[in-house]
Amino acid sequence: MAAKRIGMREQQDSNTGAGRISRRRVLQWMGAAGVAALAGEAVQARDRRPNILLIMTDDHAAHALSCYGGRLNRTPAMDRLAREGVLFSNAFVTNSLCAPSRATILTGKYSHAHGVRDNFTDFDTSQWTFPRALRAGGYRTALVGKWHLRSDPADFDYWNILPGQGAYVNPYLSEMGQRKRHTGYVTDIITEIAIRKMREWKDKPFCLLLHHKAPHRNWQPAPRHASLFADADLPLPETFDDDYSSRSSSAVHADMRIADMPDYAGDAPATLTGRERKVYHYQRFIKDYLRTVAAVDESIGRVLQFLEASGLAENTLVVYTSDNGFFLGDHGWYDKRFMYEQSLRVPLIVRFPGVARRGIHCGAFVLNTDLAPTLLDAAGLRPPDDLHGRSLMPLLRGQQPVDWRTAMYYHYYEYPQSHRVRPHRGVRTGSYKLIHFYTVDEWEMYDLQRDSNELQNIYGNPRYAYTQKGLMAEMERLSADLHVPAKW
Ligand SMILES: [Ca+2]
Incomplete structure (x- = not known):
């Protein structure tokens, strides 16, 4: 049955002209024993399956990327990735919160199925994850940066993670359980560790999860970005003064208003009152938030440059996404959680040279449950049947299946x-x-x-x-x- 299904997918691949993938799959199906049984040339065949680099940030709203039409900031490296790949303009999370979304990305399942409904639950590492499947399929797997799932990572050949939320400046990281303090800015440090690992592993397929802490609260920019936007007042969002009058009481009940945010309260001049104080908080918050995004964009630029210089770019699938969206003063709020658009939406950009279309925007509904099956599909591996997500590979090729979802839960x-x-x-x-x-x-x-x-x-x-x-x-x-x- 499995062989038949794979056979059908192989047929699809040849129909869409993705011959390279098919060849890789053939090599993989043959397995080590099959390859060894063949003569000379096949024995020498190098594993050319694509590397996978999943770059994820924490709380990066789609409206804070210029390629998503954001009017607040410029994100040249993210924009470049979008020009060279597919930008998903309707990418949503299934529970807009850090740990649940991370567990969803790893397992391809909703919160109730993987068990992490909130930020206070340990991730059960005995369950299936896509890095485990890749590892079993011959990939080397690494996790660098923010993990946030409380349990120690289980499915990685190498991990080097921030404990809990981690620090922006001179952070501690835990390398395979060994705590070590680093000097410098967290986004740069995580980038350097990831690049070092990819360089070391460049001769065999790898899957590396590069997970930034930024732009999570409490926002601390790198010194080189400290004065970015200093001379400007950034525009207020259209819904900044939402008074929640037509909503349920739940919007009023929530405690995440810009007007009351504690982060800058001590800095606000005492003479400011009411809305002036709210605007003051907003300007401080949005500038610090975008300054931390600027370092992430530089990181992506450095990573793309490294991939090119090392010859890995053409055979590496690069994903950029975030674990959830964020209110950037929208509805008078910071944070996420609500199902309203700014929190529900995430950036999702995929560059897959030779397979994915270049520079297209795809408006199909895609979810964070889809990443696990997509990455397995890219590696020529078959996901288990009980995942909630679906491979994005046809969409990446520019073809939307007729039965693609038109509603999301x-x-x-x-x-x-x-x-x-x-x-x-x-x-x-x-x-x-x-x-x-x-x-x-x-x-x-x-x-x-x-x-x-x-x-x-x-x-x-x-x-x-x-x-x-x-x-x-x-x-x-x-x-x-x-x-x-x-x-x-
Ligand atoms: Ca988050």
């Missing part, structure tokens, strides 16, 4: 710490979003075509009764498909 759990965002689940389609804060039985619904800022809650509006009913049914259908437990 979302589920956030962590409460009350931190930020008092009530648990909720919801569904998003191309035109609408329905959210249920089920612990208080409150509903919200938005018409995303007419109200992209999500300011007018239309739940219960008789004009939308038919649509509302359909969305509720769709949420239940997706929830049943995913086997989301009724109680947790």
Whole structure:
């Protein structure tokens, strides 16, 4: 059965002209024994399967990349990656929170299935992950930077990680369990370690997870970026003054308002009051946030340069994404968690020379559950049947399967710490979003075509009764498909 399925995929590959992948797969199917049984040339065949580099940041909102239309900053290296690969313009996370999203990326499953619903749960490292499957398939695997899953990493030949959140300046890192203090700025240090490892491993396929701490709170820019934006007032987001008047009480209840943010409270001049103080906090926050993004962009530039100089670029799949989105003053907030757009959306850019199209934007709905099956597919390995995600490989080639998803299910759990965002689940389609804060039985619904800022809650509006009913049914259908437990 497995062989038949792989055979079908092989057929697809040849139909789409991705002959190189097919050849790699053939070599892989033959396995070591098969290769050894063949004469001379095949025995010498080098494993040419693609290297995989997954670059992920922490809390980088899609609207803070210029290639995503962000108007706040410039991200030349990320933009270059997008020009040379595929930019997914509707990439969403399934639970907008650090640890749950990281566990989802590793396992290809929703929070309820991998068990990490919040930031306070240990990741059960006995479960399947895509690095484990790659390792079993002959890849060397490495993890460098932020891990945030509490348990020690289990599926990596090499790991060198920040303990917990880690520090921006002179951080400690744990290299295979050995703690060591480094001198310098965290984004640069993580980049250097990753480059060193790729250089060392360049002769055999590797999968390296390069996970930055930036741009996570508390934002500390590198000294070279300390005065970036110093002379400018950055524009306020359109929803900066959202008064939550049409929403459920859950938006009012949340504790993540720019106006009240403690980070800069002591620095604000005492003469400032009300909205002036809120604007002051915003300017301090957004500039520090974007300064930490600037170092990440430089890191990506350095990595791309290294890949070229070392001859690895043509055979390395590079992914850039973030573990969740972020409110950049949108709706008067910082942080994430809510299913609203700025938190739900993440940047996702994939460059795969010789396989993926160059410079296209793909608007299909893609989720963080899709990364694990995609990366296995790229390596010619078959993902297990119980993953919730689906390989993005056809989309990368510019072909959208007719049965691709047109709605996505979302589920956030962590409460009350931190930020008092009530648990909720919801569904998003191309035109609408329905959210249920089920612990208080409150509903919200938005018409995303007419109200992209999500300011007018239309739940219960008789004009939308038919649509509302359909969305509720769709949420239940997706929830049943995913086997989301009724109680947790
Ligand atoms: Ca995060």
